[in-house]
Amino acid sequence: AIQMTQSPSSLSASVGDRVTITCRASQGIRNDLGWYQQKPGTAPKVLIYGASSLQSGVPSRFSGSGSGTDFTLTISSLQPEDFATYYCLQDYNYPYTFGQGTKLEIK
């Protein structure tokens, strides 16, 4: 199975900060990667698919980049509602695998 390694595992930041989360695949996955946001007690929500495509309705402060093995999720200016846990997911091959998550907390 492809391993997805996210970093950092946790992050403290302030409203207005620019934040970057990275995800590294154990082998090349083209751009078959999505980013999901999960708030406590709720289901994950897709933010980015195809490594860089913004899901409809997701604010433009979220962006994704990368291809092959290295990917990033960037939030350009943190808003209070962005404090959550973020997961990457590869759907290049089976079994689909998630990163371990990055918990974004308020500083």
Add this chain to the structure above:
Amino acid sequence: QVQLQESGPGLVKPSGTLSLTCVVSGGSISSSNWWSWVRQPPGKGLEWIGEIYHSGSTNYSPSLKSRVTISVDKSKNQFSLKLSSVTAADTAVYYCARFYSSSFNYFDPWGQGTLVTVSS
């Protein structure tokens, strides 16, 4: 829009079988998408369990394959998960989700999740 709703027992005894159903509303399960189950142990990350197409074709995670069965009932517009020989390690919130398939793929929407506890 498409909505998903999980249902099933919240408590299962060790060595028993976990059974959940996901009802699809606002769209057809026979659309060109796969339908998945994902779980999340309390306080931990997400794990993909497996998926099914309306034809009945399935793909499972190798780590669970020997214990998992996913089935579809097109007449009821729903799909189901069975996980046998459960232990406490199978305690988790179980989500169903549509794997939207186009030039790129992603999980959307998701059900709200249902907590299943394995305990005697």
